Amino acid sequence: MQTQYLQNQTAQYGDLKPAMLLGTAGPSSYSQTTRDPVNNPGTGDYIEFPMTAETLSKTYRVEFYPLATTLREGAPSAAVSGWVARWFVVASGSEVSNGTNLSAEQLVFGAFISQL
Secondary structure, three states, X not given: OEEEEOOOOOXXXXXXXXXXXXXXXXXXXXXXXXXXXXXXXXXOEEEEEEOOEEEOOOOEEEEEEEOXXXXXXXXXXXXXXXXXXXXXXXXXXXXXXXXXXXXXXXXXXXXXXXXX
């Protein structure tokens, strides 16, 4: 998932700042194994805690899970946050099926951001 700030809300070094993010470009073929890796919203900015949200279409609910128990340990690079998005169908509560195309879905979600 690509993320970007709404209204240019960047974090400064040493900050832990609440922000609103727009999540776009979900996977074109969802996998229940790898889920949806979440990219950081800006260069050097790290998502510390993303909050559950519904997509703008109200079709899906997205929950976020860390890749590791230690903060930032699961981040494979400065661009990728170390969080994965797990997508659920709102109507049934079930996780989205393997192979589902979510690339057109968008969501606005709250998160705490810090500077790397």
